[in-house]
Amino acid sequence: MANIREIAGLAGVSVSTVSRVLNNHPYVRDEKRQAVHQAMERLDYHRNLPAIHLSKGTTNLLGVVLPSIEIPYFGNIVEGIAEEGLKHDLQLVLIQTNYNVEKELEALELLRGSLIDGLIFTSRAASLKIIKEYNPHGPIILCEDSDQTDLPSVSIPHEKAFMDGLDYLLTKGHTKIACTLGRKQGTNSHKRIKAYQTIMDKINQPVREQWIFDKCLTIEDGIHLTENWCRMTERPTAFLVTNDQVAAGMVLTAKEKGIHMPEELAILSFDNQQIAKAMHISTIDIPIKQMGKKAVQFIQNTEKRSKVSLPFQLIERATV
Template sequence: MANIREIARLAGVSVSTVSRVLNHHPYVSPDKREAVLKTIRELDYSPNINAVHLSRGKTNMVGIVLPTINHPYFSELLEGIAEEAMKHNIQLVLFQTGYHQEKEFEALEQLRGHLIDGVIFASRAIPFDSLLKYKSAGPMVLCEDSDQDDFPSISIKHVAAFNLGLEYLISKGHKRIAICLGRLEGTNSQKRQKAYEEKMKMIGQKVQEEWILGKCLMIQDGKSVVNRFLQMKEKPTAFLVGNDQVAAGIFTESVKQGLAVPEDVAILSFDNHPISEIMGITTIEIPTKQLGSYAFNSFIKRSSDSTYAEKIALPFTLIQRQSV
């Protein structure tokens, strides 16, 4: 198999000239560059990518850890990351985890083994203490409303956003409010739940345990929410839902069960994806694609400055429609 020494001999140039051509350095005369490229074509030569990465000390690849790509929030977040990565000629390696910790650790081990240059966590299941053990392995970015100072993080202020939703429902006459979240143990969900419990205490409304619903991520989960709602002895008059997909499922199943929205049950959600506009669901808009862009650029900054750990909070907006 051809190597750069043979290319240099046949092209009549030095090994360093061949190396500069392969690495796209500008300081090579046109005739020598053409001689090297002609020899490469004749030998059908392709560089050993692992050797190239080893010599450069980087792979130009970054890992993206997310539970699923089959969800508009994560796909839009990924789109924002991908657009920025393309500008920097960096490839993305997806780790679709389903919130299984062992899959998340695979990404961290690849970072430690220098198989990728960094990791962006769109969402995570592994404890924060476990992340700290990999802090020296390479750049990491968290897409969560984080109180730590070890890694860059990008999110909205979930407590403020959830309070905005609660206050809007209360202003419309609702006190018996249920919440639908994804993983109740997740960082963002815990902040939302705490904000909810404090707001209910503030207005003198006793919180029913069955009004706090977890594992609500996909549109089909909305059907389960309505079935549980129909079995409740003390029913809430409104749902504050963690994302538009679940809200759409609640809306559709409510109508199917003969319930009127918002007369029998009001619905307010998060994201402002197209489905919420089509169905007239009141929602709090999150700039998800922008969040992905900021996450990637935070990775770039962390790559050049290992102390960079800025917490970026993006804005959110209440979009009033007909479901409240």
């Protein structure tokens, strides 16, 4: 592969001039520019990206940490990131972690090693303290509702959304309310649990541990949940669930079993994905894709605030 020096030789100019041509610097006489272009064509020259990266110290590569691409929530964030990244000529480096701290550290090492210019955590398992330590090496954005760090973050006010969801179920006459979480450890889950406890206290209901279901993320999980519900001795009348997937699984199974919805069993979920609309599931719309976009704007310094909270909206449909 030809390099810049060979081009310079063939075109009869210096490497600096070739570099100028490459970077569209104005101070190059037309004849020389032509000569360089010809030489590049003749030798089929193409720049070596790692060399540019080394030289410039930046790569236009953006790291994205996510547990799994298959979970639509994260897929959507990535979609938003990709869309906004496109505008700024950023390529995405995906780091799939499955909530493995090791993998998250690897992602942070990519930042320290100057392979990526910035890093977006769509979710995390590592501690804020550790993550913060890497901040000097490049911008790090969190997609979570965190007030414990000054790292920039873009989020949905999960606590508030959860609270509103519960309130809505209350107004519909439910007091026996269960909820599901994606991952109890998750940063967002804490907020949700807190909101749950607050509301239960308010209406003088006990916080039944067995009514807080962990690891509910998929349709399959939803199916098991309804099956579970059937076997319970004391049954909740309403569920506030992790996402539309879980709700879909629940609704499908509930219908099969002839459970009356929403009378016997009400379901309210989060996300407002296509499936929720198709199945008339009541849900809380959260602008997931928008989160991804905003995160990129943070990286690009387009957004000056350090915390951005995105609005959610309760969508009333048939399951509550």
